[in-house]
Amino acid sequence: MARILIIDDDHLMCDTMTRLVRRNGHDPLSAVTLRDGLALAAAHPFDVIFLDVRLPDGNGLETLPGIEKLPSAPEVIIMTGFGDPNGAELAIKSGAWDYIEKSASVKEITLSLERALQYRLQKSAVARTRKVSALKRPRIIGSSPALGACLDLVAQAAESDISVFITGETGTGKELFARAVHENSRRSRGNFVVVDCTALPETLVESLLFGHEKGSFTGAEKASDGLVRQAHGGTLFLDEVGELPLTLQKAFLRVLQEHRFRPLGGNREIESDFRLVAATNRNLDRMIEQGQFREDLLFRLKSFVIALPPLRNRVEDLQDLARHYADRFCERYGLAPKGFSPEFIRHLRDYSWPGNVREFVHAMERVLTAARFEPTLFTKHLPVEIRVEVARAAVEHEPAFGMVPGGSVIDQLPTLNDYREAVYHDAEKSYLCDLLAAADRNICKACRISGLSQSRLYALLKKHGITRRP
Known part of the structure; x- marks a missing residue:
């Protein structure tokens, strides 16, 4: 029996998924906020997590790297009421097992769950029999x-x-x-x-x-x-x-x-x-x-x-890289080991490093040349161009929305397509409110009136932020 976690702010969706998971012989737990869900995921080993995208306290897709690092390394199935090709791409690239819409059939959801569990069992069996050896990774520094x-x-x-x-x-x-x-x-x-x-x-x-x-x-x-x-x-x-x-x-x-x-x-x-x-x-x-x-x-x-990711996408590695190359250049030039001020590390993290690790290595060599006999490295030792970019980034602000540098308001109509989408969105929301009122907020009755399936109706209600409670 597998342990399954459901994270969705829709209580009805959580109840539906809980019943589905239990019916398939597994042990479900659910949470209606991202914070509570991640706390459960950290406290208990789960095999699969069903994760909503748009939650009241955050975006589910942004938590995928953290979930991947959990001790149980659960498979994640993204479930959303909003079909988004870019979101699907991001989910798969971030390691999600699947990306499905809430309007999918019970059969599709069940199949995705069972395939994820089969894969997990197979991976565990291979890991138990496989001989583990340390990866040789000379000069590849970091643990991000x-x-x-x-x-x-x-x-x-x-x-x-x-x-x-x-x-x-x-x-x-x-x-x-x-x-x-x-x-x-x-x-x-x-x-x-x-x-x-x-x-x-x-x-x-x-x-x-x-x-x-x-x-x-x-x-x-x-x-x-x-x-x-x-x-x-x-x-x-x-x-x-x-x-x-x-x-x-x-x-x-x-x-x-x-x-x-x-x-x-x-x-x-x-x-x-x-x-x-x-x-x-x-x-x-x-x-x-x-x-x-x-x-x-x-x-x-x-x-x-x-x-390979650019260095700006693995800032967690910058302190390890700084330590490695500072020690390396100190040994090469016969210098005493150096310490880092907190501001020095902060500047390294705030800089964009367009030349990536190669630029970083050259910068650290220049830093050690500038601070040959000083025991601690400060931001003053960094190359001027790095300090200038960090300083500019700290004080630059985007102009206020709808304003141009001269201070005048931009008077611009939306495109016809944007206007049409906005009208359609408002009309759809108005219909759903009227539908629930006509059906006395009874979902089964609302489905009969509208011709929508329950899963599709739930997805639309979620999309427009409409609850069953008046």
Whole structure:
């Protein structure tokens, strides 16, 4: 028997879901506020949580990272009366098991619950039999949920030879994660060969990648293995793969498919058993639309995707990063260990870090240079551009709604579509109020009059904030 938590501010919905869960042989508990629900989730181990989105004291979607860190790590099924594609995307990306509307049938809700429980049982069985080993993660610093999710993907990818595609802004550490995939895989004793696609000379690119035979071109005084051959038995890392010349992409696609290629000037094909990891900070889908990248090659690259978060989305890691690099630079330059003032750490967290970890490392080296013989680091030691941005952000305010800088009111009609939606919304709410009055606030009677199902009527009442009580 599984333990199920229902968090929904609609008492009727909680009662309905409680009966459904109990009818399926499980043990339900419910809460009508986010605060009470999260308190229950922290106090008791649950297998599945049914979570509403719009609650009186918060948004359910925003709590998903915290729920994921609970000791019981329950599966979360988002239930909402407002179908929102963006909300569905956010829920799935945040780790929710499913995202369903309250108007869904009992069969659909039950199926989602049972599938979540089946998955949970299967995952537990695998965890009990699987040999646990520590993940090698040199120079990947931090313990934030965002970073932890990426490291979980590294561990998954390392267990197979699947091609890995790492995305992220400049400076997020794509090569470090590529190396982590390699060093935790069965190929860790083989070569990790880096191909910097931004630095491939167009005239020698085929020779560098595929090698050449002696005399195949002017200056080829002896045969040479290319980078693809050097990766035999190991990992080939294509850094900034979006810069790979279009003329070479077709040839490289065949190498990925067959793991065979012909060196420049050669008369036979050579085999290379390599594992591919590629990385980019560019939008390759947009490049495909512009005719700058092959769609079939992207399909091959994106077998397993690891999307690295920017540093501004993992501020929990900044103090650990500061400690690591301060100690590292102190050791390098023969300096005494440094302490941090609270304001120093606060400034690190308030800055946006557009260059991500790479910018952070350079900034910390500048800080240690500025404070060589001082025992504590203060905001004064930070680079001027960081202090300026933080100071500006602290004093800037958005202009008041409806005002322009000169102080005049913007007199603007809504669009026709917005106006139509507002009228429709008001008419729908008015109808529902009249419906409940005509039905003496009896839901079954209201359903017969309106032709709506109970679940749909509940969803509409929730949408408009209408309760059964007068």
